[in-house]
Amino acid sequence: MKKDALNIYDIAKMAGVSIATVSRVVNGSDKVSETTRQKVLAVIDEVDYTPNVFAQGLGLKTMHTVGILVPTIVDHYMATAVSYLERGFKEQGYDCILGCSGFDAEGKHAKTEMILTKHIDALVYVGSTYAGDGRDEGTTDYIREAAKQVPVFIINGSVEGDNIYCAVCEDEQASYEAASLLTSHGRKDILFLSDSRSYSAINKKKGYQRALSEAGLDPDEGVIFVDDDIHAVRDTLFRMDRKIDGILAVNDKIAAGAVKYAVESGIRIPGDIEIVGYNNSQLAISSTPEISSVDNYTELICDDTVSRLMKILDDREAKPQRETRFPCTLIYRETTG
Amino acid sequence: MKKDALNIYDIAKMAGVSIATVSRVVNGSDKVSETTRQKVLAVIDEVDYTPNVFAQGLGLKTMHTVGILVPTIVDHYMATAVSYLERGFKEQGYDCILGCSGFDAEGKHAKTEMILTKHIDALVYVGSTYAGDGRDEGTTDYIREAAKQVPVFIINGSVEGDNIYCAVCEDEQASYEAASLLTSHGRKDILFLSDSRSYSAINKKKGYQRALSEAGLDPDEGVIFVDDDIHAVRDTLFRMDRKIDGILAVNDKIAAGAVKYAVESGIRIPGDIEIVGYNNSQLAISSTPEISSVDNYTELICDDTVSRLMKILDDREAKPQRETRFPCTLIYRETTG
DNA sequence: TTGTATGCGTTATCAG
């Protein structure tokens, strides 16, 4: 059936040289005469030989793969990030092993263990959910544990530890600015809609609260937890039966739910209520009216992560910046005045 | 730094047995006494030993990984499919290597070659773009080439060839039913909005055309190619300056663009125009009015693919059904009457 | 510049 692939011995025999020479040619060593190089290359090209990655991995202890863990790939933000990471790593000759861990500790822990058994060269966590809520150090212990084996990178989250590198966007500031925009418009009843206590959600909340405090508003009573579901958010707002003239959501899906609520309630946007989403995704555009949303430069963050990661892989002694920070910017659309 | 992991010799030494015995215990062979088994297991548990997958792969010629190729993971449909596949394969003890190929032939070809060098146990293509347009056989040759090395599965596309297995949804029928719904409502100017000539897009078009023909309408003049972008679709429709009372789109993003067009033109939905999307994604819900959309049972298709794939991997002689077909159903929302 | 021999960590075959 599946005829065994040719190995280095076959090539050596066909080219009339030793396996060492073949190996040298394959790996681009300069210690081989041009004539033999051509001879070997001809054979390799002829029979379409590719070195066995398992054997390479056995000796070199690397198979040029990096592991990527996301809570769910269905989320647009994660998908986008994975897309950029995959592109970047591939450019550097690294393949990606993907794992979807879910949001609970057990899954994160289990998937981390599993993916580590694959002897990946590095591990990238995508999503601030992996950074925990910053309160309970124990929740991120599995990351420090993983970092003992391979360099660990976190996209959009910050975790302390040796061999752990982070890239975060300045959510606190972005959220502060968005909320300040609303308070500056005289909004008094501004909600903060969040579905988690992840690292980034916490920072967004801080920014929101800072803005409200500065405006002399109660920074706590507007903080609401909701499910990450358009209709669930809408219904939650319906049930609240409370005057609202501003909403800051931690993602566009939640913001879209808020828009539904306003539209179906006959509340005018942005006249009576202003709404700001987060991630600047297609959902913000699909919605009517289109949602003003914070863009968090996923591409920039991912490219930076790839380049810092490669720095380590190229030189195991290299110590790139432990944490890089990126700004966010609010994209103005129709839900803000 | 990264202390070398323990190997089977270490365990053997610590347990006072031979490596063969350790291997037997690890692989659950019954040819080992209960006492020694416990002794070895104790050591393994104690020091947290895991067999080196490279060495296993070298001998067994498999590392229990399957390759997944998508044109882009950013697309919601692909992301959803990958999510289900990953879950299914992981359950069966297989890891996933992900590749994003883009939509052009060169990328598909190159990524296929790359992922094959990883000695994956099987390859799954997600998306009908890989099935080509069915006209040019040459465009899918790289798939038949890949199938010579490993079993190949295609999600939502049909390609002929040995060792190639497909799962498709009955897009022709679903599209026919959706278009028939509109004609039955007396719609006369129904557009078919498509962004590609992929296998599924072609089937959707056929269904649309069948419905229009049956209703005595011209099946060709409504077929329009658009960019897969909400605003681009809207603007294309603006420019068309043509009476339209029905739209069938090959995905929800395009349908969302159509909704924008109608809303901004003051055309009433579904009174003056009815719109049907495809994939039943969040975009359909995010939109206002919410878009009626064809659900194509991604989960079902993926689970079926996983189970057929495992059948082959469990028994290399097994020949599961070459092509499985799944129905679609229209989810009625606010853009149809 | 080229070839030989060894190690990488398993699994599997074959004796015992």
Place this chain on the structure above:
DNA sequence: CTGATAACGCATACAA
């Protein structure tokens, strides 16, 4: 039931 030992395919230090 258990233990040597030979593959598996490659990279590389060492010899020539």
